[in-house]
Amino acid sequence: MIVTSFRAILLLILLVSSTFTSLIFTGAHATTNLVTVTASNNDMITTLHFTNNGKNISDISSVILQIGQGGNFKSFKSDNGWFGIKSSPNTLTFSSTNPTKPGQSVNFMIKTDQSNPVITWKALDSNNNELGSGEIGKSSTGTPTNSTVTPENQLPNKPPGVLDGSSFRVIPATPRTGTDVRVIGLSFAATASLDLYIGANKINSFTTNDKGNFIITTKIPDDQLIGSVSFLVKDQMGNSKIFSTIIQEARQRVIVNQNIPLTVVADTIYHRGDTKTVSGTATPGITLTITILDSSGKNLTTFTTTADKTGHYSLTRTISIDAPFGSYTLVVSDGKNKVSKSNNIVTTHQILLSTSQSKIDPGQTLVINGTSISNQPISFRIIDPTGNQVFAKDANVTSDGKIAITYLTDSAAVKGTYKVIASQGTDQVIAYFGVGENPVPQLTLSMDKLNYQNVDKPVINISGPPSSTLNLVVIDPSGKQKFADTIHVDSNGFVIYSFNVTSYTPGIYAAVIERGNNKAVANFAIGLQTGSGSITMKTIKDTYLLGDNIIILGKSNPNTILRITLTDPNSVTVKSQDTFTDKTGIFSSTDFRIPGDGSIGIWKLEATSGVNHIGLDLTVKSSHEGISIKLDKIPPIYSRGDIVTISGTGAGHSVDTIIKILDTNSTQILSLDIPSTSIGDFSTLWNIPVDFKPGSYTIQVKSITGQVTIKISIQ
Numbered sequence: 001m002i003v004t005s006f007r008a009i010l011l012l013i014l015l016v017s018s019t020f021t022s023l024i025f026t027g028a029h030a031t032t033n034l035v036t037v038t039a040s041n042n043d044m045i046t047t048l049h050f051t052n053n054g055k056n057i058s059d060i061s062s063v064i065l066q067i068g069q070g071g072n073f074k075s076f077k078s079d080n081g082w083f084g085i086k087s088s089p090n091t092l093t094f095s096s097t098n099p100t101k102p103g104q105s106v107n108f109m110i111k112t113d114q115s116n117p118v119i120t121w122k123a124l125d126s127n128n129n130e131l132g133s134g135e136i137g138k139s140s141t142g143t144p145t146n147s148t149v150t151p152e153n154q155l156p157n158k159p160p161g162v163l164d165g166s167s168f169r170v171i172p173a174t175p176r177t178g179t180d181v182r183v184i185g186l187s188f189a190a191t192a193s194l195d196l197y198i199g200a201n202k203i204n205s206f207t208t209n210d211k212g213n214f215i216i217t218t219k220i221p222d223d224q225l226i227g228s229v230s231f232l233v234k235d236q237m238g239n240s241k242i243f244s245t246i247i248q249e250a251r252q253r254v255i256v257n258q259n260i261p262l263t264v265v266a267d268t269i270y271h272r273g274d275t276k277t278v279s280g281t282a283t284p285g286i287t288l289t290i291t292i293l294d295s296s297g298k299n300l301t302t303f304t305t306t307a308d309k310t311g312h313y314s315l316t317r318t319i320s321i322d323a324p325f326g327s328y329t330l331v332v333s334d335g336k337n338k339v340s341k342s343n344n345i346v347t348t349h350q351i352l353l354s355t356s357q358s359k360i361d362p363g364q365t366l367v368i369n370g371t372s373i374s375n376q377p378i379s380f381r382i383i384d385p386t387g388n389q390v391f392a393k394d395a396n397v398t399s400d401g402k403i404a405i406t407y408l409t410d411s412a413a414v415k416g417t418y419k420v421i422a423s424q425g426t427d428q429v430i431a432y433f434g435v436g437e438n439p440v441p442q443l444t445l446s447m448d449k450l451n452y453q454n455v456d457k458p459v460i461n462i463s464g465p466p467s468s469t470l471n472l473v474v475i476d477p478s479g480k481q482k483f484a485d486t487i488h489v490d491s492n493g494f495v496i497y498s499f500n501v502t503s504y505t506p507g508i509y510a511a512v513i514e515r516g517n518n519k520a521v522a523n524f525a526i527g528l529q530t531g532s533g534s535i536t537m538k539t540i541k542d543t544y545l546l547g548d549n550i551i552i553l554g555k556s557n558p559n560t561i562l563r564i565t566l567t568d569p570n571s572v573t574v575k576s577q578d579t580f581t582d583k584t585g586i587f588s589s590t591d592f593r594i595p596g597d598g599s600i601g602i603w604k605l606e607a608t609s610g611v612n613h614i615g616l617d618l619t620v621k622s623s624h625e626g627i628s629i630k631l632d633k634i635p636p637i638y639s640r641g642d643i644v645t646i647s648g649t650g651a652g653h654s655v656d657t658i659i660k661i662l663d664t665n666s667t668q669i670l671s672l673d674i675p676s677t678s679i680g681d682f683s684t685l686w687n688i689p690v691d692f693k694p695g696s697y698t699i700q701v702k703s704i705t706g707q708v709t710i711k712i713s714i715q
Helices: 002-015
Strands: 028-030 035-042 045-052 060-067 073-078 082-088 091-100 105-112 119-124 130-136 167-171 180-186 193-198 201-207 214-219 227-234 240-247 269-271 275-281 287-293 299-306 312-318 326-333 338-346 352-355 365-371 377-383 389-396 402-408 416-424 427-435 444-447 459-463 469-475 481-488 494-498 507-515 518-526 536-539 543-545 549-555 561-567 573-580 586-593 601-609 612-621 643-648 656-662 668-675 682-687 695-703 706-714
Touching (some): 045 119, 073 082, 073 091, 091 105, 214 275, 275 326, 444 518, 536 612, 656 682
Antiparallel strands (some): 082 091, 287 299, 352 365, 444 459, 549 586, 601 612
């Protein structure tokens, strides 16, 4: 039945064609009254609300949308139970296994390449009979269609744009009136329409990207009152997040028009994709030449602007998404005089990391410093050269955005290159250091999305040895090479690479970069859909301590998208991540972890795909509920000269742990003082002296969580 309907839908698509003009926030004109459509438009995003009228006797099983005037659909999103197919650049077909019944409604959100698109629509039942059709926008004469206009704030069931985990900040944190600020937001809804307010005054409107993040530049009004204020980011339903700060008075500058000096004002830090303004003063009416030079003094680009009658000039430009990281110089000339400003293009990550040393010896302490979004938790992991996690810690960023943690290496630590992974929200960065030897630059790559359509161009972020040459290979779902190319890394060790997937069939692919014996792999999907059928999921255990990692294994239909979510006992979403099943239907994840400062109680782990869902309860206990100890031999019988491995759990997070060796009279013979890890584990080695007297001894371990003992026999 589904195949027959899909073919019929494709035939109907070929019949839909016409030419239109556009209208913001227009309704939809229907040829019948069985289906009512209302629409709202914000920039490039249009939200459609289809209602199956109560008097109708048929369900809405599919909807066809076609954009006119040479427009293209860029992306789309639908309610649960509905899935979309982009059959051509200007045609979308939505179908459902759970049709919209009379009296019910369904929403579709579409992104186009037009600010005010003109769209025709058709609604069909399960037998492909037309229930309604119409036009969204203006007629060919420019006259609005006879339809009810529904304001955006009256759309029913509009999804929220501000989520529980959403956050944003303003840079600089204490701006001045009349100046530009940079606003950075994380973990909002994808492609959500948001507004920025200072108090009750709206100063900007914008849309998040497909990951729910945004970076915008806006101006503090000249008449803004100085003092304590609250910035608010609001969605269309009135949900909001707040950032409180202080507005300072604008710097006063007196300019004498008869002798205005040549000046330039520009930021010192830039990010790829930023839109920045260069401004300053000059002789009124004079033409200025602005030149950008790279670190070697080479002229990269030149453009001109003119000072206005008051002697001010201003020019706005967008930093290229693939601009090399590094130092640049901006030179402004009026033909007689020159002024310059140095700046840097740095990584778009919000987390910046550095280590106190690039190389340390086993047993030494490493200090990790950095900056990130203030007052937000950040997680650290350290991976040794064998791929094992040797350190994990959750930290709170200070109000000024600074981070500082320490890591004590074991005296028997594996030598080689270690990887520090810092995660905050959806942002993740990596730093390297060496133990016992200098670190070797590692190959890393990440995709900008998990799942792509054929019209997309995947973007790969790659890091490797500076000025090196890498081989890129794309492996198709059958394990065969689909595509290959050679990539040149820039002098800073970074490169962004994009490629076409027009001919790629649906399935799971792998992007592989290689240099000699070094290799890095990232999986991505083409054309996968939700609605996977039944889902099974399990973890390797049901009870966890604070700071524990969670290993997730599951199965569903092959090649489908799922979302895994971890929620704490207070119903707060701690982490949510998309994944997909492979061609056998298997999915897994090792990216989830109980935070070290989390709540004790019953946590919820859920997997969702379309209308399919499964949930697991996880019991989380405090590591302070009891300290444990174990030895590397069972029974614990050792000989003089043997090395004993003493380990345990529950000592407390990063605390002093005292290990004592007691004889038969409970007299202390030896005492060892070691720190526990961030999750309360401890481990050390004890070499039994060859002159020890044979007999029975006691090993005692004590920390803030308690005391525990174990007997040991020495022969």
